[in-house]
Amino acid sequence: MSKHENSRCENCIIRQMNSFKALKKEELKQMADHKETKVIKKGEIIFSEGERLGGVFCVRNGISKLSKMSDNGRDQIVKLATKGEVLGHRSVISSEATNLSATALEDMEVCFIPKTHIEEPLQTNPVFTNAVLKHMAQELKFADDVIVNMAQKTVRQRLAEVLMYLEDNFGVDDEGYLYLQLSRADVADVVGTATELLIRTLTKFKKEDLVSTSGKRIKIEDKKALYNIVEGI
């Protein structure tokens, strides 16, 4: 694949997956002229809570976590963002410091896009603005659902839900194991519990033949049963 093809936003396939598809050719050209492609290694921080961002990050490859440190010192993962998602758009839109930190869970390739090239189309291209607006409405709905789950469901229910989420959104490898290999601590930070309890709950699932593991890898064996757990049946 030629370098040229990848390096121009106009030709970037990623664009088909997010609000950028509503941008005009001219706007994309501007963007391509000023973007900066970055390679980020697993574990590296893309930005930290409280930072002021000069632009947004468009994920071209790899998976990242968006998390926030609670006052009590534990991290909560609020979202997992992968290929096609844009990081930092919320802070750029509201001209504020970021509320969340972003960290690479795998080696990543991201494009940094200076905020001018977001702000300007927001003023002049209503199709783009509406696309962003709809996307944010979806995120808000999702966030409300998470609030209800966190407040009302048990760790067992939340873990069942997270496992299915991981399968549905990131897929499985050829042996049926979840493609995304999070550490136990990261899964615990998504579920919102301590690592030890997470492991215990996972062990219970294994004993009930709902999941199986191989090293850190996890495979869902009985999705319907997991679904029933989420529903509280």
Next chain:
Amino acid sequence: MSKHENSRCENCIIRQMNSFKALKKEELKQMADHKETKVIKKGEIIFSEGERLGGVFCVRNGISKLSKMSDNGRDQIVKLATKGEVLGHRSVISSEATNLSATALEDMEVCFIPKTHIEEPLQTNPVFTNAVLKHMAQELKFADDVIVNMAQKTVRQRLAEVLMYLEDNFGVDDEGYLYLQLSRADVADVVGTATELLIRTLTKFKKEDLVSTSGKRIKIEDKKALYNIVEGI
């Protein structure tokens, strides 16, 4: 105050408090010609989760709760909305059924605005669209913070936070009691716990002289101490 003055959106003071201030005179006139003012009694439901809304509700007076029923049968209050807030905008923007139910906590006066008069300016008035977008970005940030709190903080911490939120956002009466008199069950649904535990935690606060009560009314006595509790100190 003349009926005429109140009944025209162009003259409505409420408008100064939300994104509608970005609308043009002509758009407001259209809106005023088609809106419908409704009086809603305490306890009545404005709309229910899963309903398809034909428009949005602009709160002119009174306070409402936005809640969602969890699978396990308990209600979670996600937001309290008062004068100047718009209900249902998320579902109208994403053309979906509502994700939350809205219920009046006091007698209310709301204006129902058919969605056409929201959708059209969203296409043609970028100032309005951007105002809505910024507002939604704020809501999303707030939601993320709530997720972290729900997942990581104790009932004691969350109650302390909710009490301060109630004081900061809805004020106190002339005796210093919280203006908004929620039932214990409603407070529990905001905090995300059972009514009994909520009452026990509140009782502890009383014994520690952090709050006092008179009937269902609650007064904060030592805000700084509550703040320390939230921070986990």
Next chain:
DNA sequence: CGAGGTATTGATGCCGGTCAAGCGTTGTGG
């Protein structure tokens, strides 16, 4: 092959959910 990180298991005690009963308070009809 050590060394440091990660996964797992045990033990312990507090936190929080639930059932049940008692105590106002309000409101409604006789």
Next chain:
DNA sequence: CCACAACGCTTGACCGGCATCAATACCTCG
């Protein structure tokens, strides 16, 4: 105006859920 019903508030008792500390296996990378 009282009686009683209905509802919300409060407290007790109980127990399972969850956090925390500690110790042990595992694993992976220099």
